Amino acid sequence: MPELPEVETVKRSLEKHITGLTFSEIILIMPKIVKVPAPQSFTENVAGKKIKKIGRRGKYLLIHLSDNNTLVIHFRMTGRLVYSEPGTPPGKHTHAIFKFSNGYELHYSDIRQFGRISLVDTDKLDAAPGLKDLGVEPFSENFTREFLKRELKRRRTKIKPLLLDQTFIAGLGNIYADEALHRARLSPEKTASNLTTREIARLYPAIKDVLAEGIANRGTTFRDYVDGMGQAGSNQEALKVYDREGKPCLSCKTPIARIRLGGRSTYYCPKCQK
């Protein structure tokens, strides 16, 4: 499931190949994946436009076009965007094909069909649905230890669900939230406002470190995730707790526990994480 490191890897792998290319034709196989505008308007407005720049905000991939519009793509769980050879046949779950004037194609596929694409005014990006309420970018200068401390102090929710809250920090998902808490040696059930200064001093770098490591390893591939060139990542080999229920903690050998928090599976070491 593409979280910040996976979307960042898609961005980096795609941008060197498609920046400057011009869309020639868009084939929308499954119209419902386009949120706004209406399907016909969408395909007409993307065709003929040149890609100016690729960006990312939280888990959203942003493809900025020459006419001051931006394609906003959210992959949810199983979405993929892969730069493909001319004439690549659509797969079973290919929902849109973006053809370039050089013959190459960008194939958007999504097994679960949860992902969505929008075309919005670049100047109004910050007000776009989904983007307008996004919280701080973990690698921005706004995300400081002091910010984290101040925000945690006024939240009475458990720390794990809070880390998943995109209006708080943008880009953390289930995998990296669990990994950050393990790295910081904090129980996912701890109430945010109860974290001590010392604990926050562990959590702050842990969040940035697990995300940076995920990017360095080109993302976590459990089943579906691939980058913009169709390549799997290797960060699954670096995970300490996620999807390791019953397996020994790599620090203390205690079996990794799995509980449910905020409706999500949560993996942690009951001994290391207090």
Next chain:
DNA sequence: CCGTAACCCTGCGTGC
């Protein structure tokens, strides 16, 4: 404010 749950959807693991 906080927690829970339904919804969207398909593939996969499980039990028979």
Next chain:
DNA sequence: TGCACGCAGGGTTACG
């Protein structure tokens, strides 16, 4: 090439 069922998951929305 068995089949029915339930679960998983990100974000949004609804509800208590």
